[in-house]
Amino acid sequence: MNRAQGASELLRKRAERVLAGGVSSDARRLPNGTLFVDHARGAYLYDVDGNRYIDYVLGQGPALLGHAAGPVVEAVAAQAGRGISYSAQHRDEVELAEALARVVPSAEKVRFNSVGSEAVHGALRLARGHTGRGKVVKFEGHYHGWLDPVLYSVHPPVDAAGPARRPQLVPGTGGQQLSSAADVLLAPWNDIEALTELMERHGDDVAAVIMEPVLCNTGVIMPVEGYLRAVRDLCRRTGALLVFDEVITGFRLALGGAQEYLGVTPDLAVFGKAIAGGMQLSAFTGRAEIMDRISSGQVAHAGTFNAHPVAVAAARATLEVLERDRDDLYPRVFRLGALLADGLREAARQAGVPLVVTGPGPMIQTYVTESDDVRDYRDFAATDLAASARLHGLLMDRGVNIVPRGLWFLSTAHTEADVHETVAAAADALRALGTGR
Template identity: 60%
Template sequence: MARNQEHSDAMYARAREVIAGGVSSDARRLPGTPIYVDHASGSRLWDVDGNGYIDYVLGQGPAILGHSPDVLAEAVSAQMRRGVTYSAQHLAEIEVAERMRSMVPCAELIRFNSVGSEAAHAAIRLARGHTGRAKILKFEGHYHGWFDPVLFSVHPPLDQAGPADHPVLVPGSGGQQQNQAADLVLAPWNDLQAFTDAVARHRGEIAAVVMEPVLCNSGAITPDDAYLAAVRQICDDEGILLIFDEVITGFRLAPGGAQERLGITPDIGVFGKAMAGGMQVSALAGKAEVMESIASGKVSHAGTFNSHPVAMAGARAVLEVLDEKREDIYPEMERRGRRLMNGIAAIASRLGVPMLVQGTGHLFQIYLTDAADVRDYREFATTDRSTMTRLHGLLLDEGINMVPRGLWFLSSAHTDADVDQTLTAFETALARLR
């Protein structure tokens, strides 16, 4: 059944008069009218037309405790009465850094930013400044922020992307200059031989290898067994820093992020989203020897809103819960997520719809494909993404909100009753799609 969107349609028309494209981030573009949220609480949100949704977008992942949890609201409200911004130091930034150091394997020293793109950019500058080398090796399909020097070959058209084992750098936006990719090296992910060959071609020139340790911007792909360990060893042998972009996976896959779950410690980690439960905080964390290049002033790192007091109060409160209640939160989130994954796969099989479901439970991806596995961007790109967009719309009609490309996030606020309702709605939507 189609949703009532009268007020949303009117707001969208009004927004297009004053906001370029009607939305403030390209990630929020939809084929039709986007959701205009009135309020959100726990696992649910409601739009301005009164439609309710079980929410698996969670602000693109940050709302790991659900929407508007009391612990976050109380911490932020209390700090608002003490001051909004200081451009000075305060206790909360120390306490958040101490908490991060106790949770995250690579976090010996930390610096804070506001958004993930800033922290990723800082990590790359730090790697170049620390090593004295210029080149950065990134992987096809991985996203490290929207800034020009790294927005290459995130989702390139396959007819422009070059050979699978030796891909070419494709700008992600008009306005980017191709010469900004002069110091980027591109490799396919999850292909150890191709990675080894790329490093050999640029021996002595690469400052850092940067990756999403679980690829979430092109599916929900966990690396092959032993792949990360081999990459870690090659980086050590070649004097290359290893950067994990954990803006999505940090504090979501485990209290210490993907590096804890997968057992590989990078030299530098980039964090955001879940670390503050929805407040705008990101972090650059790394081994002391590397971070000393910032501490000494050799590498510049600045920002008016770094360690923003209100946002840091939120991070302090959320990380305390995630750390001290880890044995309750993470196993239950994974259990419910896997129950949902298994239920979706069973429904698709029963209806005869080719579908693959991959992920950890804390987050997962559904693909419309006959393939038995998706291991990298190119395999993701060959799945039926246009029909996935249609499925997204049908799920919205049934009161289920997922990321349009097929990614789902779980929170500690989701319940077994939510899973039951979601599976019933999913079967209805998939039957309509078929």
């Protein structure tokens, strides 16, 4: 099944002449060709060749209400008519911060940014300013943005990454300022003993322990039972701040994010993506006594586009829908995700493909692997990543768009009919994968 690709191919050639690498973000380099979108609506993308895709990428997760959701579009258009950028305070940002403080357990006070990488940078600077310490613990396989101080050991080559229980820092890119490595400590995730040993060696120097509370940038890996509470207790004992990077999980797993869903409250949390339904807005939040380091001027935080009026309008509209309809929307997305996961498992069984499907529903992950236990980055790296890439291409050819590494996002715009159509397309793709076609 071949997609029409004539217009896309012409655009690809033009893009390669004027865009570095032919794309504006490395995440858009797909293993099976470049996707040039013409428009998106609800659960669907339409490319410049007229192909329709049931979309499970959703702008890398933020379109929780679906593409071009009516309330968000209306709010954006109305605000654009009142002014696009003020470089001044406005009513909507206060009301949005009040909404975040109302629904997010950790959000006593808020600061806004444009993208997740900035908000992570702000949260870690604040943690250092509050504690007077210099080091940050991150976990192998976790992604916290593309800036130098945290771009280590996201998806490192395993043969360069050291022992599994004492992994070694691996820079994420050429040109990275490697002096920042002196301030980063690396631990395996879901291993409280390894983290405890690391904190016993360095605890007096650790300002923050940062993690994705559900590991979404390396599969969709849930914390093992009791792990987050143990990390929470360890941070309290050592005086380090616990920081949740909820750029993906925020508002997607629950209105209050993974911290509500999993019942563990961090000291600071970072949000992005779904906060504004696809507009460029991020935030870091936390306890007032910590956030007030900014208020007092001890820790600097600035940005011309912070609390951008159009993005804030989109966020207010998004949160209004999520808060008003939470008792209907969240159960429906969980139910659809479970239906999709079950359908994919059965399709893989019938095709004879060893496919493992994990995740709570609003996001799921498919792995081509014989293992049924993926708990950390090393387990993820041991799956058949090449087969997952082939499956991505086979799905695209059949009108289903997922994140190439096997990540699927659900939205409130998806329907049971979409799921059934997806499972049928996936069954055909898996048969082709299984036979090597």
